Amino acid sequence: MKSKLLAWVPARAAAVAMLTLGALGAQPAHAEFPDRPLRIVVPFTPGGGTDIVARQLAKGLTDELGQSVIVENRPGGSTIIGTENVAKSPPDGYTMLMATFAHAVNPAIHKKLPYDTERAFAPVALIGKSPNVLVVSPNSKFKFKSVQDILTYARANPGKLTFGSYGNGTSAHLAGELFKSLAKVDILHVPYKGSGPGINDLIGGQIDMIFSTSASVSGQVKNDQLRALAVTTQDRSPSYPGVPTVAEAGVPGYYVDSWYGVFVAQGTPGAVIERLNAAIKNVSTKPDFQAALELEGLAASVGTPAALGEYVKQEEARWSKIVREAGITDNP
Structure with missing residues (x-):
C-alpha cells in the first residue's frame, strides 16, 4: 500500500504542474502600454x-x-x-x-x-x-508705462510697491527677486496659490505688478486688461513685438526663462x-x-x-x- 501511495504522489504532482503550465500558457500576453486612462x-x-x-x-x-x-x-x-x-x-x-x-x-x-x-x-x-512678462494694470493708480517708471518710484519709495507671484519659488517669484537684487530696489512679494487669483488682484489694483509666465497673461495683454512692460528672456519675444527685455529696459544682466x-x-x-x-x-x-x-x-x-x-x-x-x-x- 505504501509503495502505491508513493507512486501516486509524483504522478499527482506532475499532473498539477502540467495543469498549471497550461493555465499560464492560456493567459493573455501583457497588455501594451497604455491600456487604461x-x-x-x-x-x-x-x-x-x-x-x-x-x-x-x-x-x-x-x-x-x-x-x-x-x-x-x-x-x-x-x-x-x-x-x-x-x-x-x-x-x-x-x-x-x-x-x-x-x-x-x-x-x-x-x-x-x-x-x-x-x-x-x-x-x-x-x-x-517661454518668457516671463513684467505686466502692470493700465488702471493702476501708478500708471506705469516703462520699467524705468517702476525703478524711479521704487527707489524713492522703498517697500511701497508689491509684486505678485504664483507661489513661493515659482518663476514669477524668482523673477521678481532677481529684479529686486539686480536693480537694488525694495518691493514686497505677495504669493498666491496659482496665477488666476494673482492676475485678478493685479487687474483689480490689489498688487502692482507680476513677472508672469507668458501663458498666464497673453490673453489679458491682447485685451488691454494688462500692459506688458518687458520680457524676461535674453532676447525679445516675437509674441510681444515692440516690448523690450528687462535687461535693455534698465536692469543689465537680467534674464529668466x-x-x-x-x-x-x-x-x-x-x-x-x-x-x-x-x-x-x-x-x-x-x-x-x-x-x-x-x-x-x-x-x-x-x-x-x-x-x-x-x-x-x-x-x-x-x-x-x-x-x-x-x-x-x-x-x-
Whole structure:
C-alpha cells in the first residue's frame, strides 16, 4: 500500500504542474502600454498657464495614445503638494507631472522636501520655453508705462510697491527677486496659490505688478486688461513685438526663462518613458497644438528625456546660487 501511495504522489504532482503550465500558457500576453486612462498632475490652480499647456497636451495625447488623458489640479505648497503626489505614485507611466521652473528651484528654497527631486523623478520630455512678462494694470493708480517708471518710484519709495507671484519659488517669484537684487530696489512679494487669483488682484489694483509666465497673461495683454512692460528672456519675444527685455529696459544682466516639462515617478520602465516621449513629440508637431501654444507665447521644443534631465540640472545650479545670494527661504 505504501509503495502505491508513493507512486501516486509524483504522478499527482506532475499532473498539477502540467495543469498549471497550461493555465499560464492560456493567459493573455501583457497588455501594451497604455491600456487604461492616464493623468497629468498640475501643481497649480485651473486656468493658469501651466494648466492651459497641460490641457492642450492631454488633448493631443488622448488622440495619440488611444486612452483618455485627464488633467488633475493639485495646487498649494509652492507646487510641492502636486509634485509629491507624482513622486509617490506607482512607477508605471500612468501618472505624469507637468513640471515648471519651480521644480528646479524648490530644492534650494525648501530644505525639507517630502521627496528627493533628483531621485524621485524620471524626465520624459521638455514641452517648451517661454518668457516671463513684467505686466502692470493700465488702471493702476501708478500708471506705469516703462520699467524705468517702476525703478524711479521704487527707489524713492522703498517697500511701497508689491509684486505678485504664483507661489513661493515659482518663476514669477524668482523673477521678481532677481529684479529686486539686480536693480537694488525694495518691493514686497505677495504669493498666491496659482496665477488666476494673482492676475485678478493685479487687474483689480490689489498688487502692482507680476513677472508672469507668458501663458498666464497673453490673453489679458491682447485685451488691454494688462500692459506688458518687458520680457524676461535674453532676447525679445516675437509674441510681444515692440516690448523690450528687462535687461535693455534698465536692469543689465537680467534674464529668466520659464519652461514646461513632463516627468514620471523614478523606476518607470524605460520603454514606457520612450513611448510617452515619442507621443509627446508627435503631439508637438500638430498644427493645432503649436497654434494653441503660440497663443500663450510658448514655442514647442520637445527633446529627449536625457536633454530635459540635463537642462534641469543646469537650472538647479544657476538658481541655487541666486537663491542663496538673495537670501530667499521658504518663509517669504
